[in-house]
Amino acid sequence: MFNLQTGIIHMSFIEIMILIAVIWVMAFFQVSPRIWAPLIAIILLLLTFWGAFASPVLAIFWLIFLVPAILFNAPWLRTHFISPALLKYFQKNLPTISRTEREVLEAGDVWWEKELFCGRPDWNKLKTIKTPTLSATEQAFLNTQVEKLCALLDDWHATQHGQDFPQAIWDYLKQQGFFGISIDKAYGGLGFSVLAQSQIVAKLATRSTSAAITVMVPNSLGTGEFLQHYGTTAQKQYYLPRLARGEEIPAFALTAPTAGSDASSIPDTGIVCEGVFEGREVLGIRLNWNKRYITLAPIATLLGLAFKMYDPDHLLGDTESIGITLCLVPTGLPGVEMGSRHQPAGLAFLNGPTRGKDVFVPLDFIIGGANMRGKGWRMLMEALAGGRGVSLPALSTGIAKLCYRMTGAYARIREQFNVPIGQFEGVVEALARIGGLTYLCEATRHFTLCGIHAGTRPALAAAITKYHLTEMSRVIVNDALDIHGGRGIQSGPRNYLWHLYQAVPICITVEGANLLTRNLIIFGQGAIRSHPFIKDEIATLAEPDLKKRVRQFDKLLCRHIGYVVSQFARVLAYGLTGGYLITVPKNSHLLTKYYQQLTRMSAALAFSADITMFILGGKLKRKERLSARLGDILSQLYLASSVIKYYQDHNQSQEDWPFLQWSLEKCLFDIQNAFNGLFHNLTPRWVAGVLRFIIFPWGKRYRLPLDKLEQRIATALMHNSLQRDRLSEYCYIGQGTGGATGTIETAFCAIEAANAALNKLHHALSESGVGHGHASLEERITLAEQAGILSSDEIKLLKEMLDRRWDAVQVDEFLRSG
Numbered sequence: 001m002f003n004l005q006t007g008i009i010h011m012s013f014i015e016i017m018i019l020i021a022v023i024w025v026m027a028f029f030q031v032s033p034r035i036w037a038p039l040i041a042i043i044l045l046l047l048t049f050w051g052a053f054a055s056p057v058l059a060i061f062w063l064i065f066l067v068p069a070i071l072f073n074a075p076w077l078r079t080h081f082i083s084p085a086l087l088k089y090f091q092k093n094l095p096t097i098s099r100t101e102r103e104v105l106e107a108g109d110v111w112w113e114k115e116l117f118c119g120r121p122d123w124n125k126l127k128t129i130k131t132p133t134l135s136a137t138e139q140a141f142l143n144t145q146v147e148k149l150c151a152l153l154d155d156w157h158a159t160q161h162g163q164d165f166p167q168a169i170w171d172y173l174k175q176q177g178f179f180g181i182s183i184d185k186a187y188g189g190l191g192f193s194v195l196a197q198s199q200i201v202a203k204l205a206t207r208s209t210s211a212a213i214t215v216m217v218p219n220s221l222g223t224g225e226f227l228q229h230y231g232t233t234a235q236k237q238y239y240l241p242r243l244a245r246g247e248e249i250p251a252f253a254l255t256a257p258t259a260g261s262d263a264s265s266i267p268d269t270g271i272v273c274e275g276v277f278e279g280r281e282v283l284g285i286r287l288n289w290n291k292r293y294i295t296l297a298p299i300a301t302l303l304g305l306a307f308k309m310y311d312p313d314h315l316l317g318d319t320e321s322i323g324i325t326l327c328l329v330p331t332g333l334p335g336v337e338m339g340s341r342h343q344p345a346g347l348a349f350l351n352g353p354t355r356g357k358d359v360f361v362p363l364d365f366i367i368g369g370a371n372m373r374g375k376g377w378r379m380l381m382e383a384l385a386g387g388r389g390v391s392l393p394a395l396s397t398g399i400a401k402l403c404y405r406m407t408g409a410y411a412r413i414r415e416q417f418n419v420p421i422g423q424f425e426g427v428v429e430a431l432a433r434i435g436g437l438t439y440l441c442e443a444t445r446h447f448t449l450c451g452i453h454a455g456t457r458p459a460l461a462a463a464i465t466k467y468h469l470t471e472m473s474r475v476i477v478n479d480a481l482d483i484h485g486g487r488g489i490q491s492g493p494r495n496y497l498w499h500l501y502q503a504v505p506i507c508i509t510v511e512g513a514n515l516l517t518r519n520l521i522i523f524g525q526g527a528i529r530s531h532p533f534i535k536d537e538i539a540t541l542a543e544p545d546l547k548k549r550v551r552q553f554d555k556l557l558c559r560h561i562g563y564v565v566s567q568f569a570r571v572l573a574y575g576l577t578g579g580y581l582i583t584v585p586k587n588s589h590l591l592t593k594y595y596q597q598l599t600r601m602s603a604a605l606a607f608s609a610d611i612t613m614f615i616l617g618g619k620l621k622r623k624e625r626l627s628a629r630l631g632d633i634l635s636q637l638y639l640a641s642s643v644i645k646y647y648q649d650h651n652q653s654q655e656d657w658p659f660l661q662w663s664l665e666k667c668l669f670d671i672q673n674a675f676n677g678l679f680h681n682l683t684p685r686w687v688a689g690v691l692r693f694i695i696f697p698w699g700k701r702y703r704l705p706l707d708k709l710e711q712r713i714a715t716a717l718m719h720n721s722l723q724r725d726r727l728s729e730y731c732y733i734g735q736g737t738g739g740a741t742g743t744i745e746t747a748f749c750a751i752e753a754a755n756a757a758l759n760k761l762h763h764a765l766s767e768s769g770v771g772h773g774h775a776s777l778e779e780r781i782t783l784a785e786q787a788g789i790l791s792s793d794e795i796k797l798l799k800e801m802l803d804r805r806w807d808a809v810q811v812d813e814f815l816r817s818g
Contacts, residue, residue, distance in 0.1 A: 209347060439727060467635070
């Protein structure tokens with residue numbers, strides 16, 4: 001009898017597990033209710049017929065099944081009793097979205113980040129994304145005009161003498177079309193691709209961040225950019241050729257003393273009125289503004305102005321408050337105040353305030369004409385992707401590349417205790433971070449350019465790229481300065497790092513401050529733009545017909561619930577199995593485990609985002625740090641995708657593998673930390689505990705890169721290789737020892753050339769017993785020369801290396817004034 005009962009209990013357990021497994025599989029693959037309901041019903045009927053369970057257990061199973069089965073297959077029941085109540089809850093808890101915020105959310109396109117946010121990234125699709133290449137004309141411009149400009153530039157001289165470039169530099173910029181890089185050839189511009197724009201800015205940044213900023217601003221968030229995309233035919237035909245030739249110097253005025261990140265609150269106004277312009281009575285706008293932080297404002301001849309437009313006399317229609325509008329203002333008009341300047345971080349690019357009092361312009365000075373009035377905020381948000389996705393990432397990557405190449409070389413050149421400082425483990429850690437983060441910067445820059453080049457306007461991807469690349473450049477510069485020590489903080493012509501250190505805060509602050517971007521934009525935009533249902537659910541609230549609104553909401557809600565249940569099943573399955581059963585693209589090889597873990601974390605993000613939004617509702621908008629952590633997860637998934645794409649595009653180079661592995665392990669570790677931060681701060685606490693168990697049932701599994709991996713990266717930085725040259729491509733070095741970077745590179749090459757002779761010297765002296773451990777290298781070379789251990793050519797190489805190394809570690813000296 002005991003054995004019979006045990007057998008029955010054992011059979012019941014197996015059948016329960018089978019039933020749960022069937023339900024789990026159908027949830028995992030998000031099977032339609034029309035399929036799972038009858039299938040489970042048949043299974044329960046068979047179990048009932050066989051008497052597999054005791055009656056109470058069977059009743060519970062039937063009850064658990066019938067409630068969702070009826071609800072999901074009876075829309076009339078839901079729309080009468082369930083959906084209206086849920087719709088009220090949704091309306092009550094949805095964060096309020098202003099008109100301005102709505103325009104931000106609607107601006108731009110959704111790209112690869114949607115794959116990541118939805119929890120099912122198609123890694124095969126990542127492979128097929130086309131990577132842009134430079135045209136022969138673009139390559140020639142980089143090799144010739146940009147190279148010559150870099151040779152002409154003297155950043156130290158520019159910062160010390162009026163914080164401006166010599167007139168010869170300004171003339172060269174105009175003559176060679178640097179202000180018309182993005183302007184179409186039909187209007188006299190260069191018409192270069194976004195990749196070319198990015199490469200030009202990145203290369204200039206390795207020579208002079210001031211020059212890079214001077215060139216990038218008119219070609220990204222500038223007057224020419226707005227005219228090209230939104231201008232009338234007449235505006236384009238008149239202004240674009242003049243801008244391309246440098247006859248007009250543009251500046252775009254957005255930021256006001258009381259309106260920075262919240263540009264929608266700008267106090268500057270434009271009142272529609274009649275006035276006289278060039279001797280004619282016309283309908284126009286009387287402008288009053290006070291702007292600051294405007295690049296090129298001190299020398300601008302054409303101002304693009306953002307203001308709030310009002311029509312109190314209803315000269316244009318019934319609307320009195322028209323909204324943010326963009327217009328052109330020639331700076332020579334009466335009432336325009338230009339010419340003063342700020343001094344941002346002591347750099348040499350021109351930046352300053354502009355003010356206007358009762359400046360009158362005709363209506364057709366509105367960018368795009370009178371019909372574009374009130375559409376300025378949308379125009380700004382769409383154009384901002386240029387600065388966020390192209391210019392600032394290029395500037396940051398240029399900074400990273402110079403630090404990468406120079407710091408690796410310097411760690412080989414500079415010796416302490418008769419060994420290169422790059423052999424000390426503390427320096428190795430910093431070198432590895434420089435190398436890994438530079439790889440991440442370059443990969444992410446290229447990946448985002450893929451989306452823009454394809455014709456999309458990936459606003460969210462651009463925000464992720466801008467935020468993380470500017471932050472990574474800050475870490476890279478700090479590490480580079482730590483390794484250089486006193487060599488890095490002595491200002492002068494020999495210092496190639498200090499202007500980078502000065503520029504980094506500018507990158508972080510402009511075109512959407514990083515604090516704002518991380519805490520409000522990345523997840524805020526990502527949740528609504530990338531989620532498969534949220535945006536449509538919000539749109540249903542605008543439906544005036546209540547019955548229709550309920551029906552639309554009900555349909556979306558059912559699909560949304562199915563999506564969440566499916567994500568739950570997938571996340572738990574991935575967690576329990578460690579993600580090792582996740583299918584990956586063919587021939588993934590070493591990338592297999594990373595594809596699996598990134599897919600697992602993508603699904604975890606999708607599920608936790610839904611749970612968090614449901615629990616907090618409108619409060620999530622005020623819980624910026626929770627939002628930021630969810631945004632961090634999305635960002636790290638995007639960065640990881642970028643390095644995989646970059647690795648694939650470079651034929652899965654063996655030399656790249658340590659950099660790729662370091663990057664991916666860091667991304668996964670940062671994702672894990674972001675989840676931990678979410679779990680620690682999410683309430684109710686039991687929900688956080690359940691989420692933690694579902695996502696990480698076996699605890700924390702991701703670790704930072706191993707020391708031996710970081711050693712491989714540090715070693716790669718300190719030796720010549722194809723990978724070193726490629727990752728620092730377009731990094732301006734200069735010729736010989738005439739410049740700061742050229743001095744370091746020459747010394748580095750001398751050490752490489754003398755390496756065999758140096759090894760021979762150490763081995764020979766060790767074997768012969770000549771010299772001792774405390775002898776300097778100069779003394780050892782002399783001993784070797786006297787003993788005839790080395791050839792005359794080898795001695796010459798070693799002495800040349802010593803001279804170059806000595807020159808490389810020198811710093812500038814100045815006479816004491818007075």
